[in-house]
Amino acid sequence: MNTRESILAAVLKNQPPASPLPDISAFKGSRQDVVDNYQAVFTSIGGIVHVVNSFAEINDRIRANFDPTKRIITTLPAMAGYVELMSATADPRTFDDVELAVIDAQLAVAENGAVWLPEQHMGQRIIPYICQHLAVVVPAEIIVPTLHEAYAQIGAGDYGFAAFIGGPSKTADIEQALVMGAHGPITMTVFILV
């Protein structure tokens, strides 16, 4: 018997009698005030929120808050006139100098502030991690109350990689002192597009 077979045989021999899966359909949140809730939670976890009406306004906010002489990239065609449109084929290591990445989310979750980013929205998998600052465009209508609604919408999902990202990279490993920007972005900004 090889290792695989022997592990599976031991599991089969030792696993307890069948225990049914619970019905989890009752878990759901309320759609009421999801945009306000999202803002409150995302701010509480160290994120920055701007409510905006257009991509032009997003561009204005970016100019006002980030250094335009540094490298700013985006996956969003609507932002292409303002900043560099990223390459999907470049070596991921070449993004090490990115100051700000501007991408958009497929979903956002009010209860925890996280945005759902399948890799198609990232451009490349490394983008939302390697940049010094991350900005994510969230149309107000994609905000759902809880993770239950989020997973219901995601389904199997057509992606090789996807992530919930809820705030700037963080650590509190040294004496529980909170430090933003452990390895990934030092700040995360969400533009809620209404």
Add this chain to the structure above:
Amino acid sequence: METKTKDHAALAEAFIKDEEHVNWHDGALWWIRQKRDIASKQIPEWEALREAASQIKSNVLSNLHDYLLQFEANLIKNGITVHWASDAEEHNRIVYSILKAKEINQMIKSKSMLTEECHLNEYLAERGIDVINSDLGEYIQQLDNEPPSHIVLPCIHKRKEEIGEIFHEHLGTEKGVSDPTTLTRFARRHLRNAFITRRAALTGVNFAVAETGEYVVCTNEGNADMGAHLSDVQIASMGIEKIVPQKKHLGIFLRLLARSATGQPITIYSSHFKKPREGQEMHLILVDLGRTRQLGRPEFRESLKCIKCGACMNTCPVYRKSGGLSYHNTISGPIGAILAPNLDMKRHADLPFASTLCGSCSNVCPVKITIHDQLYQWRQVIVKEGFAANTKVLGMKAMAWTLSSPGSYARMGRAGRWVLNNIPFAINNKLNPWYKQREMPDGPKESFGEWYARNQKENGSDKK
């Protein structure tokens, strides 16, 4: 590294000597327990979520064989190479062979308690492969050549001055610098270079979805992703119990995990890996390392439901006052004390006794493992298997009683006599550990039994 010299009581006593330090440690972890309380109380359905999570995990354990087959088939369909390892040696050998085949001699690794249990870093170092732990806490522990003391907060037992000293010694920061932000920024620059240059990355696994063949890795730092997305070869190591049946179940577990661990609503990064990046190799190693044996122990199998949130450690007063390293096992605290005896009962015979059975651990557990009941059960097993003698005072006391037990005393008095001869506060002896820092109770003139008999006689037996 795990050459055991002292038991939990002795290691704890040494930890407690620095009272200011232990007060800080206790307070820091209690603060996290409080954050967990606040977060959990913002979710009205919290207790129902715990129950659902526990039931899902019961289902997983009862159907693990089929779920593993389903998961494996989906992994293969997704282009991920699957390996199986029965023990630490086999796991380490697999990692080594993957790296060797690509002629890679440097790897970056995010937090994985399983690879700590396997002593992977040491194994690879002996074969010329250098591993850097990328989680800041684990990185600090690696520099200091110490195992993590907490599964979520690896260096929670260290003060910032100690860490500043470690950075000064190993990384050349200025002497005396201990500001957490300064040290973190320094580590960020240092490790970013490692992320960019290293071609192989290994991560742990928080949840593995049988239905889709994807696995989820949760971090706050983003270190797992920095490693994985810049690597040519990505390896994930997971215990076989990490399965969840369906993707929608992630909603339950991700709502519970970070709130239980640190009081955050969700970890900053919850990464869902399904397929390798274009041009990348992705491997997943399914590891037994005692899991199937624990699955076969009816009274202890529920310990395999653990999602490694660390809440039981933060709430445990014994853990808070004794430090994770006093448990001399990779997984410390209450959950470690019910997992470790399965791995080596003799070596870890002291751990189920390193508890007051207060039960707080079971109440904070997001998957409702009855940890304190299992600690009680392990005590029974350890005594029956003959390892109680490993547990110092307790073993001696208990043995004294066992030896005196075979029918030599009258039935009524025996148990009571044992208790009164052995309970520590009854022994007026300076060597008695009770007396070291506590006074004995004042001896009353008469016992209640004597008082009652006297009163009954004086007042007539039927009087109230």
Add this chain to the structure above:
Amino acid sequence: MTVGLFIPCYVNQFYPQAAIATLQLLQKLGVDVVYPPRQTCCGQPMANSGFEHLTQECNDLFLENFARFDYIVAPSASCVLHVKQHLHSTEDQALADRTRSSVYELVEFLTDVLKIDALKARFPHKVGIHQSCHGLRGLYLAQMSELNAVPFSKPVQLLNMVEGLELVDLDRPDECCGFGGTFCVAEEAVSVKMGRDRVTDHVKNGAEYITSVDLSCLMHLEGILHRNKSAVKAVHIAEILNSTM
């Protein structure tokens, strides 16, 4: 209704005043109480040390002494919990099960069986409640701070009936004191540190008395208070509820 008074071995030997208070309190409330004199130990110290398989004689003796009563009441949550969870009989398990369900800790007997709503008691002091873990998480005498559930507290319900008594709030309302049976000597350093920290919490919040439903916890805390020559006293809840001072 006849109540069998179950006085744990160490209470009998070291804290007769708590046992007397329990007896007198029950009698004041009109309960017919009998103390079976041949009782010794419930077996918990052995069982918690891993020797439950050697406690059968304790079980048999307990049944011999107590199976005949409508209710069995003890001023010790810890011993009550042990009997409730572990009382076995090799001959008549149904009898053991029935006996398990008749065992009550004093406070829960007063609130749940007698359902008293008034007490003639006076105790004009600041009191901190030490929640015994077995009383709290084993017998559910109060809501546990870890759970997201409606708060309640049976000891508080009773202490609120005591004239002049003022309860103090603690920083950590239900943290373990570190007694833990043989833990108190096997892990002496941790046990004492836990106890000292509990004492500090009560003292800094102004308690003059620390009370509890368990004398084992109190014995440990009292040992620390006495060693430190503290003016704060440990007192069993029965003594407060029976107090007319």
